[in-house]
Amino acid sequence: xxxxxxxLLLSIDIRLMAKQESPQYMGTLAxxxxxxxxxxxxxxxxxxxxxxxPEYLSDDLLPLLFPVRFWDVIQQFTGSELDPILIKSLxxxxxxxxxxxxxxxxxxxxxQIIPSTARRLGLNNLKKLADPKINIELGTKYFRNLVxxxxxxELALASYNxxxxxxxxxxxxxxxxDLELFIExxxxxxxxxxxxxxxxxxxxxxxxxxxxxx
Numbered sequence: 001x002x003x004x005x006x007x008l009l010l011s012i013d014i015r016l017m018a019k020q021e022s023p024q025y026m027g028t029l030a031x032x033x034x035x036x037x038x039x040x041x042x043x044x045x046x047x048x049x050x051x052x053x054p055e056y057l058s059d060d061l062l063p064l065l066f067p068v069r070f071w072d073v074i075q076q077f078t079g080s081e082l083d084p085i086l087i088k089s090l091x092x093x094x095x096x097x098x099x100x101x102x103x104x105x106x107x108x109x110x111x112q113i114i115p116s117t118a119r120r121l122g123l124n125n126l127k128k129l130a131d132p133k134i135n136i137e138l139g140t141k142y143f144r145n146l147v148x149x150x151x152x153x154e155l156a157l158a159s160y161n162x163x164x165x166x167x168x169x170x171x172x173x174x175x176x177x178d179l180e181l182f183i184e185x186x187x188x189x190x191x192x193x194x195x196x197x198x199x200x201x202x203x204x205x206x207x208x209x210x211x212x213x214x
Contacts (some may be wrong), residue, residue, distance in 0.1 A: 037069070037097065083102075
């Protein structure tokens with residue numbers, strides 16, 4: 001089954017394989033996994049290949065490292081208030097596009113929605129969070145609420161990762177209107193990196209989508 005194969009691929013010792021196999025072989029394996037929509041193993045493979053063979057890095061790898069998945073669904077629910085590229089960038093960081101992703105904190109699906117948030121947004125059947133359309137609909141609704149609450153994408157991203165209450169506390173602790181400075185002052189390294197990485201993803205996805213439109 002597809003899910004069993006995905007588990008097997010995720011269990012591969014990528015570092016060991018990268019040392020034993022040529023970058024061409026690893027690239028072919030990454031392309032195969034990409035076509036099967038196993039994106040997390042692709043990211044791991046290419047990260048280790050490029051770290052060992054920097055010359056292998058090229059624009060041809062961008063579609064593998066930053067796959068364009070669920071684009072129509074994302075556009076359907078972002079509307080005019082949210083940048084769909086930002087939501088795609090968030091999904092890449094949250095779940096690597098794995099519809100059945102589940103974290104240790106029991107966050108579920110593409111946008112890693114925790115059960116209490118899902119129920120607050122009106123969904124009681126948590127199994128439905130494995131449905132990409134329902135997950136993206138709820139996730140974008142929640143993110144839109146965070147943007148409205150905090151007035152900026154950066155603070156909404158920090159809230160999505162660490163929780164709104166923590167961001168409210170940090171805003172009191174660090175009373176600055178400089179968003180870049182505020183992000184640097186966030187005491188959680190994971191949250192600081194989370195915001196940076198999603199903004200990086202956003203820039204790269206804009207480049208990929210611009211190239212696809214040529």
